[in-house]
Amino acid sequence: MGNILVYVLHYEGAFNKNSLGAVSEGAKLAGELGVECDAVVVGGADLTNDLCATLGSYGAKKVYKAEGAEGLAQPVIDVMAKVIDDNGHSYALFGGGLLGFEIGAGLAARKQAGVTMEVTGVNVEGGKLVAERPILGDSQISVSKYRGDLGIIIGRINAFEVKETGGGAAEVVDVAVEYSPWSNQATMVQRGEQRGADVNIEDADILVAGGRGLGKAEGFQLCEDLAGAFGGAVAATRAVVDAGWYPYAAQIGQTGKTVAPKLYLAAGISGAIQHKVGMQASENIVAINKDANAPIFEFSDLGIVGDLNKILPKLTEAVKAKKGA
Ligand SMILES: Cc1cc2nc3c(=O)[nH]c(=O)nc-3n(C[C@H](O)[C@H](O)[C@H](O)COP(=O)(O)OP(=O)(O)OC[C@H]3O[C@@H](n4cnc5c(N)ncnc54)[C@H](O)[C@@H]3O)c2cc1C
Numbered sequence: 635m636g637n638i639l640v641y642v643l644h645y646e647g648a649f650n651k652n653s654l655g656a657v658s659e660g661a662k663l664a665g666e667l668g669v670e671c672d673a674v675v676v677g678g679a680d681l682t683n684d685l686c687a688t689l690g691s692y693g694a695k696k697v698y699k700a701e702g703a704e705g706l707a708q709p710v711i712d713v714m715a716k717v718i719d720d721n722g723h724s725y726a727l728f729g730g731g732l733l734g735f736e737i738g739a740g741l742a743a744r745k746q747a748g749v750t751m752e753v754t755g756v757n758v759e760g761g762k763l764v765a766e767r768p769i770l771g772d773s774q775i776s777v778s779k780y781r782g783d784l785g786i787i788i789g790r791i792n793a794f795e796v797k798e799t800g801g802g803a804a805e806v807v808d809v810a811v812e813y814s815p816w817s818n819q820a821t822m823v824q825r826g827e828q829r830g831a832d833v834n835i836e837d838a839d840i841l842v843a844g845g846r847g848l849g850k851a852e853g854f855q856l857c858e859d860l861a862g863a864f865g866g867a868v869a870a871t872r873a874v875v876d877a878g879w880y881p882y883a884a885q886i887g888q889t890g891k892t893v894a895p896k897l898y899l900a901a902g903i904s905g906a907i908q909h910k911v912g913m914q915a916s917e918n919i920v921a922i923n924k925d926a927n928a929p930i931f932e933f934s935d936l937g938i939v940g941d942l943n944k945i946l947p948k949l950t951e952a953v954k955a956k957k958g959a
Pocket residue numbers: 771772773844845846847848870871872873874885886887888889890901902903904905906907908909912922923924925928940941942943
């Protein structure tokens with residue numbers, strides 16, 4: 635059985651949180667399999683050996699470092715294929731996200747390996763890894779086992795928890811790669827972050843959550859204004875995330891995050907059970923809904939029946955006035 639190789643995305647001197655979660659998960663699984671967890675990173679001059687060695691505190695034993703374009707799939711596929719060919723890794727693990735999907739799919743094609751995407755859990759069975767993936771609108775779990783020499787596992791964003799293992803510095807191994815002719819054809823022109831992706835909603839004391847009642851993506855401005863006045867953050871239901879109105883990072887509920895802020899203000903949210911499980915532990919729940927029979931009122935501390943388009947701006951003004959006073 636070969637080791638587990640985890641792809642770690644790096645940007646401006648810091649590692650991506652999902653990648654660190656994948657390293658933590660890889661280290662845990664490697665321990666159960668009796669093998670090692672290694673990491674692979676691709677980047678430019680800002681990717682120093684000292685930085686790479688810090689992955690040891692998340693459980694990586696060796697870090698394979700290659701010079702190349704960061705944030706693009708094809709160069710990473712070349713690097714991972716070489717590292718796996720040279721060292722015989724049995725599994726490649728990714729934290730998720732669009733880049734992880736693209737690299738994992740490309741690596742699967744290159745190595746003729748099985749790949750599972752949107753994985754929410756990985757277990758060891760009979761000395762091998764088995765990946766769990768929710769299907770049919772997350773109502774069932776499918777299980778993937780791998781044949782052949784390599785299995786590729788791509789997590790759902792935030793599926794793997796970041797855990798520091800207290801391990802020492804990882805050994806850093808420089809990898810010289812001859813890139814495929816097509817791999818350096820693309821260049822990164824600009825990086826952008828999704829709106830709301832920079833806010834850690836799990837740490838916010840006040841969350842203003844928006845649902846389909848906002849009517850359209852632009853409706854979230856009302857939530858952002860109020861959250862800004864409070865000094866809080868914006869959360870969302872799955873319905874609006876699926877509609878592309880707000881990033882998945884803000885989704886609360888069964889298939890999103892679980893939060894317990896001091897105040898959870900739900901605007902235009904019906905209160906479906908799958909949403910409730912992610913926010914019911916909030917200290918105070920305030921709901922604004924135009925339907926007096928909306929289920930959310932059954933578990934709200936304060937319910938406001940009315941049109942959020944009228945109420946939210948007034949509330950924002952009031953909070954600003956109070957804070958300014
Ligand atoms: C397996 C599974 C997993 C799921 N996981 C999640 C999850 O993690 N998180 C999650 O949120 N959902 C999840 N869902 C979806 C969930 O069942 C609901 O569909 C979703 O939460 C509904 O989102 P919503 O409240 O924004 O929309 P809706 O249910 O459409 O509610 C919109 C509400 O807005 C109100 N409204 C409309 N206009 C206004 C207005 N002008 N002013 C005030 N109120 C207004 C309406 O009265 C209504 O109550 C899951 C579903 C399944 C099957």
